[in-house]
Amino acid sequence: MMTESLITCPACGHKAVERMLMDACQYFYECKSCGRLLRPLPGDCCVFCSYGDRPCPPKQAH
Template identity: 55%
Template sequence: MEITAKSVITCPECGHAKEEQMAANACRFFYQCENYYSILKPKNGDCCVFCSYGSAPCPPVQQKRNGC
């Protein structure tokens, strides 16, 4: 299965959504909403903001799910 390199992050505070490029081998711990200016942090149990608020999880998690 192919690894997705982009994810749409949706702010839980205001609903603003934006497509962002994900790093291939790293997790992103903080993200600032361009509309509401809130700082998003991962939910408990998630490794990054893409896993918590994105349309696709980060590449390292995708790789684990694919058995890589």
């Protein structure tokens, strides 16, 4: 199971490798470049499923 994801801000394009929670979804993420608060897109459980290069660990487990 992958525990890190490359998350990309849709506002400014900034990319950052972040560690994902193993047992829960992350609903908010603040971009380290522009400060925008990211929330999951409709139908996604967390910000990593919406903006990351891989889904969150709970989704990977399914």
